[in-house]
Amino acid sequence: MAAIELRGVTKRYERRGLRRSNVVTALHDVDLAVEDGEVFGFLGPNGAGKSTAIDIMLDYVQPTSGAVRVLGHDVQTNSVAIRERTGVLPDGYDAVGERTGREHVELAIEAKGTNDNPDALLERVDMLGPDSYPVEQYSKGMAQRLMLAMALVGEPDLLILDEPSTGLDPNGARTMRRIVREENDRGATVFFSSHILEQVEAVCDRVGILDGGELVTVDSIDRLRETIGGTARVTLECSQVPNGAPDRIAAIDGVASVETNGTKIQVACENRAKAPVIAACHDSATVTNVSTTDPSLEDLFATVTGGGA
Numbered sequence: 001m002a003a004i005e006l007r008g009v010t011k012r013y014e015r016r017g018l019r020r021s022n023v024v025t026a027l028h029d030v031d032l033a034v035e036d037g038e039v040f041g042f043l044g045p046n047g048a049g050k051s052t053a054i055d056i057m058l059d060y061v062q063p064t065s066g067a068v069r070v071l072g073h074d075v076q077t078n079s080v081a082i083r084e085r086t087g088v089l090p091d092g093y094d095a096v097g098e099r100t101g102r103e104h105v106e107l108a109i110e111a112k113g114t115n116d117n118p119d120a121l122l123e124r125v126d127m128l129g130p131d132s133y134p135v136e137q138y139s140k141g142m143a144q145r146l147m148l149a150m151a152l153v154g155e156p157d158l159l160i161l162d163e164p165s166t167g168l169d170p171n172g173a174r175t176m177r178r179i180v181r182e183e184n185d186r187g188a189t190v191f192f193s194s195h196i197l198e199q200v201e202a203v204c205d206r207v208g209i210l211d212g213g214e215l216v217t218v219d220s221i222d223r224l225r226e227t228i229g230g231t232a233r234v235t236l237e238c239s240q241v242p243n244g245a246p247d248r249i250a251a252i253d254g255v256a257s258v259e260t261n262g263t264k265i266q267v268a269c270e271n272r273a274k275a276p277v278i279a280a281c282h283d284s285a286t287v288t289n290v291s292t293t294d295p296s297l298e299d300l301f302a303t304v305t306g307g308g309a
C-alpha cells in the first residue's frame with residue numbers, strides 16, 4: 001500500500017502584491033506514491049513547492065485540484081485519523097512560551113493519548129538536561145530537537161519531517177539520521193524534505209525532485225546516477241605515466257578530461273567510462289593505486305533542476 005499518494009495535485013495561490021495580484025502555481029499536476037516502509041527524500045530548490053506539498057498532505061492547505069490519500073485515508077475527509085498515526089516536524093518552528101521542553105513533550109503525549117515516557121523521548125534527541133527551562137530560551141537547534149521528540153510520540157506509522165536539519169549542528173544532524181533509521185527499522189514510513197543533499201543521500205531509499213512545482217524525477221539515488229550520468233572522477237597512480245597513455249584514455253568514449261600530475265593520472269568521465277579507463281591504464285602501466293568518486297547527489301540535483309543546489 002502507498003503510505004502517501006498524490007494524484008494530479010495542482011495548487012494555485014493568489015499572491016497579493018502592493019500594486020497588483022497574480023496567481024502562482026506552487027504545484028502542477030503532481031503524481032507521487034510513497035510506499036509503506038520507505039524513507040523518501042523530497043528535494044527541490046527554494047520555492048519549488050515542497051512545503052506546499054507537505055501542507056496538502058497534512059490538510060493544512062487544500063489543493064486547487066487533485067486527490068491526496070495518506071495512510072489509506074482521504075486527507076480532506078479523514079485528517080483526524082491520519083494525524084493520530086503521523087508524527088510531524090514542521091518547517092521553521094518558532095519556540096515561544098514559558099513551558100519547558102519536557103512540558104511540551106508531555107502535552108504532545110496527552111494530545112495523542114499515549115503512554116510514552118517523556119524522558120526517553122528527550123534522551124533520544126539528546127535533550128535530556130536542557131529540557132527543564134522555557135522553550136523561548138532555546139536555540140534554533142534545540143527547538144528543532146524538541147520538535148523531533150514531539151513528532152516521535154506514539155510510535156507513528158508515518159513521519160513527515162519538513163527540513164529536519166534546519167539549525168542542527170553536525171552532531172544534531174547525525175542524531176537526526178540515526179533516528180530516521182531507527183524509526184524506519186521499527187516499520188515507520190519517513191518522508192522528509194531537505195536542501196541538505198548528504199542527509200538525503202545517507203538515509204533515503206528514493207528521492208523525488210521538485211522544480212517549479214513539477215515533480216521532475218522520482219527514483220533511487222543509484223538509478224538516478226545511472227540515468228542522469230554526471231561526472232565521476234578516477235585517479236590512477238602509476239610507477240611511471242607511460243608515453244601516450246593520457247591520449248589513449250582521452251579517446252575512450254565518455255571521458256571528459258585527462259590530467260597528469262607526476263605519477264598520477266586524473267580522469268573526469270561519465271560513470272560508464274570508469275571501468276574502460278582503469279583497464280586502459282592497467283594495459284600500459286603498472287598501476288599502484290586507483291581511487292574513484294561517483295557523481296554526487298549535488299551534481300544530480302544541479303543537472304535535474306538546471307541550477308545549483
Ligand SMILES: Nc1ncnc2c1ncn2[C@@H]1O[C@H](COP(=O)(O)OP(=O)(O)OP(=O)(O)O)[C@@H](O)[C@H]1O
Nearest residue numbers: 013014015024026044045046047048049050051052
Ligand atoms: N500562502 C501563500 N500565498 C501565496 N504564495 C505562496 C504561499 N505559500 C507558498 N507560496 C508560493 O508557492 C511557491 C512554492 O512555495 P513553497 O513554500 O511550497 O516552496 P518550498 O519548496 O517549500 O520552498 P523553500 O525551500 O524555500 O522552503 C512559491 O512560489 C511561494 O512563493
